[in-house]
Amino acid sequence: MLKLEEKGLQCISIGLFDGWKNFFVLIYQMWKSKKVFSSNMKSNVFSLLFFWKYGVVLVNGMGRHRGRKSFRFFLLILFRINWKKRIIFQNYYDFRYYRKFSSSSIYWVPGSGGSIREVGCSSLxxxxxxxxxxxxxxxxxxxxxxxxxxxxxxxxxxxxxxxxxxxxxxxxxxxxxxxxxxxxxxxxxxxxxxxxxxxxxxxxxxxxxxxxxxxxxxxxxxxxxxxxxxxxxxxxxxxxxxxxxxxxxxxxxxxxxxxxxxxxxxxxxxxx
CATH class of the missing domain: 3.40.50 (Rossmann fold)
Structure with missing residues (x-):
């Protein structure tokens, strides 16, 4: 968000499950904003329901849903109607699968970026x-x-x-x-x-x-x-x-x- 604001974009962060009041604020902001960005799966599905909005959906993993064909098909339908959104996958398998079947703009980015941390020396x-x-x-x-x-x-x-x-x-x-x-x-x-x-x-x-x-x-x-x-x-x-x-x-x-x-x-x- 800081990087985007440095580029002159105004950013507002609202949680999907931060209470009923915030939920209605979220719907208002989704309606009002020119672009929306979502990341976790529940927020992604919510964002994809606003299929006419421009935005970015980051799929950071399918989790327990990966083996569920019905859920994958459900997502595919949402991607197809969200042609104004860009879909980013972190997992290469997911990217390869949905790139083959979806008409959306599909991208692959490997993860969220790592930070260097102090490492021990034990080998056991x-x-x-x-x-x-x-x-x-x-x-x-x-x-x-x-x-x-x-x-x-x-x-x-x-x-x-x-x-x-x-x-x-x-x-x-x-x-x-x-x-x-x-x-x-x-x-x-x-x-x-x-x-x-x-x-x-x-x-x-x-x-x-x-x-x-x-x-x-x-x-x-x-x-x-x-x-x-x-x-x-x-x-x-x-x-x-x-x-x-x-x-x-x-x-x-x-x-x-x-x-x-x-x-x-x-x-x-x-x-x-």
Whole structure:
């Protein structure tokens, strides 16, 4: 918003679920504004109902809806009638699918841009960042990869409390929940970052942070493709089965740096 205001655009931010009063203010502003921008899925659907308005819709992931054909078809219909809007996808698979079928202006931007954070040096701890409601969905991926490494390796799940973790994982898998940790400190305990599959994210913000912070990244080959890392010419070495370790240099990491990605969004939003 600050960058857009620097370009002379007036921006107003209103939450979709900030109470009934704000909801009616939102409808008024949607009607009045020349352009609208939305990001999370519920806000996107709401914005797409105003099909005659110019604007930008950022699809930052399909989440639990990714496997639901009915929902994908519903979105496709909304995209088709919103020919005045630009649709940005963070996930490359989603971008490729909707570009094929939609008549809207479709763009791909890999994530929201990463920030460099301090990284630890442990090689026996692996960092996973999630939250309690996602844990049952991503647990299969953690168990899957844990079965391919030494039993001395421990998974540290940041953002999930230890009670939730212990209710899902048994003692055969070394997983601990560290709960909330300040954003600047999430990588301080290890140099290894594990990105689990399962949730249907666009491009996880913490994954991008880990890349620009030059961590050792473990990811499934499917997500390596789906997050667009192959299109950005990141290389990998195979670890075990479906798991790979990213191989990249500073030039590759800089492609995902916050200011670089932000400039891509600004360019798309500000196209006349």
């Amino acid at each position: 701890d692996i960092i996973v960042v999630s939250r309690n409601d996602k844990l049952p969905i991503i647990s299969k991926a953690i168990i899957d990869y844990a079965g391919t490494v030494s039993d001395k390796v421990r998974f540290q799940v940041i953002g999930c409390d230890d009670f939730s973790v212990s209710s899902i994982f048994d003692s055969s898998t070394q997983v601990i929940g560290l709960g909330f940790i300040p954003q600047d400190d999430i990588f301080k305990s290890s140099s290894y970052f594990f990105q689990p599959y399962g949730y249907g994210e666009g491009v996880p913000h913490t994954l991008v942070d880990a890349i620009v912070s030059k961590m050792n990244i473990i990811i499934s080959k499917r997500d390596y493709i789906g997050f667009g890392l192959a299109k950005l010419d990141f290389k990998y070495s195979v670890l075990n089965g479906k798991w790979v370790s990213l191989e990249y240099d500073i030039a590759h990491a800089n492609l995902l740096e916050e200011n670089v990605i932000l400039s891509k969004y600004i360019e798309i939003i500000n196209i006349h």
